[in-house]
Amino acid sequence: MESLFAQLVVLESSLVLIFGLVLLWRRRVPAYVSAFTWQSLVLGAVALTVGWFGRERELYFIGGLLVLVKGVAIPRLLGRMERRFASEREIAPYVNTATSLLVAGLLVLFGYAIMRPVVAASDLPTRAGMPLAMGLVLVSLFVVVSRKKALTQVVGFLMLENGIALLAILGTYGIPLIVELGVFLDALMGFLVMQIFVYRIHSTFETIDVDQLDRLRH
Amino acid sequence: MTLDTPLAAGLAMIAAYLAGAAGAVILPGSRAGRVVAAAGAIAGATAGVVLAAGVLATGHAFALHVPALLPTGGGLALRLDGLGAFFLALVGVGAAPAALFGVGYSAGYAGRYSLRWLGAMLNVFLLAMSLVTLADNVLTFVLLWEAMSLASYFLVMTEHEQPDTVAAGAWYLAMTHVGLALILVAFVLLMPPGAGSAFADLRARAIALSPAIRNVVFVLAVVGFGSKAGLVPLHVWLPRAHPAAPSHVSALMSGVMVKLGVYGMLRFALDLLGVGPAWWGALLIGLGAASALIGILYALMEDDLKRLLAYSTVENVGLITIGVGAGLLFASLREETSAALALAAALYHALNHTVFKSLLFLGAGSVVHATGRRDMNRLGGLIRRLPWTAACFLVGSLAIAGLPPLNGFVSEWLLFQSLLPAIGSPAPLVAPVMTLAVGALALTAGLAAAGFVKAFGITFLAVPRSPEAEHAHEAPATMRAAMAFLAVGCGVLGVAALTVLPRLAALLAGYAGLAAAPPVLTLGPSLALPDGFGSMSPPLLGLGLALGAAGVWLAVRLGAARGLRVGATWGCGRIGQTPRMEYTSTSYAEPLRRVFAEVYRPTEDLTIDVHPESRYFVQSIAYRSEIVPWFERYVYGPLVARVTGWAARTRALQSGSVHAYLAYLVIALLVLLAISLAWND
Numbered sequence: 080m081e082s083l084f085a086q087l088v089v090l091e092s093s094l095v096l097i098f099g100l101v102l103l104w105r106r107r108v109p110a111y112v113s114a115f116t117w118q119s120l121v122l123g124a125v126a127l128t129v130g131w132f133g134r135e136r137e138l139y140f141i142g143g144l145l146v147l148v149k150g151v152a153i154p155r156l157l158g159r160m161e162r163r164f165a166s167e168r169e170i171a172p173y174v175n176t177a178t179s180l181l182v183a184g185l186l187v188l189f190g191y192a193i194m195r196p197v198v199a200a201s202d203l204p205t206r207a208g209m210p211l212a213m214g215l216v217l218v219s220l221f222v223v224v225s226r227k228k229a230l231t232q233v234v235g236f237l238m239l240e241n242g243i244a245l246l247a248i249l250g251t252y253g254i255p256l257i258v259e260l261g262v263f264l265d266a267l268m269g270f271l272v273m274q275i276f277v278y279r280i281h282s283t284f285e286t287i288d289v290d291q292l293d294r295l296r297h
Numbered sequence: 298m299t300l301d302t303p304l305a306a307g308l309a310m311i312a313a314y315l316a317g318a319a320g321a322v323i324l325p326g327s328r329a330g331r332v333v334a335a336a337g338a339i340a341g342a343t344a345g346v347v348l349a350a351g352v353l354a355t356g357h358a359f360a361l362h363v364p365a366l367l368p369t370g371g372g373l374a375l376r377l378d379g380l381g382a383f384f385l386a387l388v389g390v391g392a393a394p395a396a397l398f399g400v401g402y403s404a405g406y407a408g409r410y411s412l413r414w415l416g417a418m419l420n421v422f423l424l425a426m427s428l429v430t431l432a433d434n435v436l437t438f439v440l441l442w443e444a445m446s447l448a449s450y451f452l453v454m455t456e457h458e459q460p461d462t463v464a465a466g467a468w469y470l471a472m473t474h475v476g477l478a479l480i481l482v483a484f485v486l487l488m489p490p491g492a493g494s495a496f497a498d499l500r501a502r503a504i505a506l507s508p509a510i511r512n513v514v515f516v517l518a519v520v521g522f523g524s525k526a527g528l529v530p531l532h533v534w535l536p537r538a539h540p541a542a543p544s545h546v547s548a549l550m551s552g553v554m555v556k557l558g559v560y561g562m563l564r565f566a567l568d569l570l571g572v573g574p575a576w577w578g579a580l581l582i583g584l585g586a587a588s589a590l591i592g593i594l595y596a597l598m599e600d601d602l603k604r605l606l607a608y609s610t611v612e613n614v615g616l617i618t619i620g621v622g623a624g625l626l627f628a629s630l631r632e633e634t635s636a637a638l639a640l641a642a643a644l645y646h647a648l649n650h651t652v653f654k655s656l657l658f659l660g661a662g663s664v665v666h667a668t669g670r671r672d673m674n675r676l677g678g679l680i681r682r683l684p685w686t687a688a689c690f691l692v693g694s695l696a697i698a699g700l701p702p703l704n705g706f707v708s709e710w711l712l713f714q715s716l717l718p719a720i721g722s723p724a725p726l727v728a729p730v731m732t733l734a735v736g737a738l739a740l741t742a743g744l745a746a747a748g749f750v751k752a753f754g755i756t757f758l759a760v761p762r763s764p765e766a767e768h769a770h771e772a773p774a775t776m777r778a779a780m781a782f783l784a785v786g787c788g789v790l791g792v793a794a795l796t797v798l799p800r801l802a803a804l805l806a807g808y809a810g811l812a813a814a815p816p817v818l819t820l821g822p823s824l825a826l827p828d829g830f831g832s833m834s835p836p837l838l839g840l841g842l843a844l845g846a847a848g849v850w851l852a853v854r855l856g857a858a859r860g861l862r863v864g865a866t867w868g869c870g871r872i873g874q875t876p877r878m879e880y881t882s883t884s885y886a887e888p889l890r891r892v893f894a895e896v897y898r899p900t901e902d903l904t905i906d907v908h909p910e911s912r913y914f915v916q917s918i919a920y921r922s923e924i925v926p927w928f929e930r931y932v933y934g935p936l937v938a939r940v941t942g943w944a945a946r947t948r949a950l951q952s953g954s955v956h957a958y959l960a961y962l963v964i965a966l967l968v969l970l971a972i973s974l975a976w977n978d
Binding site for chain 2: 193225227289
């Protein structure tokens with residue numbers, strides 16, 4: 080029973096990370112949005128798994144919320160933005176695909192190195208997934224830094240949020256509900272603000288290429 | 298639960314200031330808003346004085362600890378002891394007339410600048426200044442200190458559309474934050490590791506510290522608080538920021554806020570650190586003497602009335618610091634009576650300076666209100682147009698010049714008397730230091746008299762030099778009442794020295810290096826010094842002067858019966874008198890400019906246009922003379938240039954690329970994680 084729980088958690092965490100890596104080799108926004116959707120759904124599944132095996136009733140609620148907000152609502156908004164900027168695709172990021180994948184691999188290794196003491200100290204069955212969550216956080220940060228289009232960066236930020244949520248679920252079986260709700264609201268508000276910014280950037284610069292923002296410097 | 302009086306007064310003080318601030322925010326621009334803001338400030342000031350008087354009368358400290366507020370720093374801790382109570386009373390004495398004056402004065406800002414924030418910030422500023430004197434742990438003190446600095450910064454920035462104001466604000470902000478940084482370091486060095494940060498913990502810790510660390514703490518505190526007090530060479534912000542602020546705020550900054558710098562030094566030296574080596578006192582005497590001399594020398598050369606007053610504040614803070622330094626020096630030599638006398642003289646002068654400098658700044662405000670000008674070369678003849686202002690300004694000038702029977706005379710006399718006996722002291726270092734201090738004090742007192750003859754004479758006497766001065770009008774009743782209150786205060790604090798001085802000595806009793814019982818400083822109707830060195834009776838002196846004045850008046854009246862002729866003063870037989878024939882501010886100061894040419898290094902520029910036919914017919918003469926501002930040119934100029942240079946170099950980091958900024962963040966995160974990982978192993 081215990082080992083089934085651990086294996087399921089590692090499997091699902093790996094899936095969450097792999098959906099994050101999609102951003103590194105695909106170039107089209109719809110692919111990003113579907114990767115994010117799948118990632119969020121798997122994250123919801125992680126919450127349900129931990130809730131079932133760990134007997135944490137609250138996690139069902141959180142899993143449901145994850146699916147609703149990040150698996151349905153945000154992808155829909157992202158889709159709408161994507162159609163608006165359909166002509167714009169991620170061209171020539173700062174770091175090419177091969178190097179990006181190499182860097183992502185190194186970052187995941189670094190995540191393992193950072194989390195080693197935590198994993199060693201923990202006796203939770205979910206501990207093996209925590210380095211993967213940290214890896215996702217680092218890879219998402221890398222996506223935000225290295226990609227030029229604002230929309231890609233938004234997806235990177237949302238995946239960063241997913242990584243943090245995953246870490247919270249695995250590390251502590253979920254944080255208190257009120258905090259969790261606060262984080263949800265925070266992510267949603269952050270997303271809405273970013274959405275407005277993307278529209279403004281587009282209307283000002285005729286592009287959502289963030290690279291152009293350095294024209295603001297005087 | 299019964300509410301005891303000090304607690305009620307303390308809460309009333311806080312509530313009144315907050316109500317005044319709220320009133321100014323809710324009712325902006327209207328007369329009601331201005332009145333509510335001033336009423337809140339006056340009520341708060343009164344409650345503060347009541348609280349302080351209670352503590353001073355009973356000798357019991359008032360303490361209030363609210364752990365729920367600021368839970369991380371040991372809670373909000375307020376405690377009012379004798380030293381704090383004196384400065385709280387001083388804040389109240391300066392605040393009430395300034396707020397009253399503000400009712401009429403700030404009417405001129407309506408429609409141009411934000412009256413809402415002027416009224417609100419004034420109350421916040423006063424509240425922060427009042428509470429600083431009560432702070433009893435590090436976090437409370439630092440927060441209130443910073444609130445005071447920021448509120449006063451916003452007040453300085455009231456006329457934010459003037460470029461000079463913005464520059465003055467930047468100077469002030471930079472200086473006050475350098476000061477705060479040093480104060481913070483001083484506190485951190487004093488804080489016991491692991492234990493609390495209440496002042497009681499600091500006191501206990503100071504005893505255990507090594508002498509080297511105590512010296513460092515003392516020097517940091519002197520420099521940090523000195524930047525607020527305006528000690529040379531940290532005085533450069535005063536002549537910029539004080540004139541830029543609205544005049545009643547200038548009065549508060551010059552009259553009250555700089556004293557809190559002195560309060561900080563006293564809190565460290567007398568309370569937290571305990572008795573130190575003799576050079577602490579000598580250092581303060583040296584800084585004080587330099588400030589006094591340099592302050593008054595620059596004041597003499599000023600043409601701007603408010604800048605003159607600001608430089609004079611540097612001078613007076615110097616005098617106070619000399620007294621404090623002498624007190625610390627005597628305390629370290631175990632001469633408790635002399636120490637108490639010198640410190641009491643310093644506190645007395647601090648209180649007196651609050652009264653007369655507030656009065657003078659309000660008078661200058663009234664002049665600005667009437668004419669819109671601060672340049673004395675454009676004023677003149679205002680005594681006929683602003684008789685109330687002129688009378689009050691004259692009282693303030695006489696007081697600051699140290700003439701009997703006004704308050705400035707008494708405290709300067711006491712300062713002299715506390716220093717003079719030590720000239721024959723056998724202890725090393727003391728005799729030369731004291732001799733220099735007495736010399737500086739004497740020179741300063743003389744120059745101050747010259748400076749205020751100039752301030753009053755050029756501004757109020759003779760014939761107006763500009764149309765604005767010609768058509769000046771007297772200030773409204775609120776402004777006149779505020780000035781009259783302070784002018785009466787100058788007289789009362791002078792004559793009532795017999796009651797004030799023993800109280801000052803009593804409140805100091807028991808602090809580090811001072812006897813538990815205050816020394817006896819009065820004998821019958823006189824102030825009598827303990828070793829019989831000197832004595833003086835302010836009431837009798839006042840009486841004698843009053844009788845003398847009455848005699849002169851009587852003689853003039855009797856003379857008038859035999860026919861009094863009224864003629865132009867210094868008419869010299871000329872028929873037409875024009876403003877161009879008058880002494881100006883610049884020409885009055887010319888002899889001193891020559892005497893102290895080594896200090897001023899004046900540059901002179903004389904242009905004479907003559908008639909083309911003959912060089913004996915002069916058409917116009919233009920004369921300009923500027924003095925070299927030493928500190929600005931040789932200390933701050935290079936410093937500012939270097940800091941700006943470094944700042945420009947950091948622009949290389951600012952590529953404007955969002956990705957670069959994000960990359961900085963991520964790299965910083967990864968590096969920190971890697972370091973923590975390496976640390977862990």
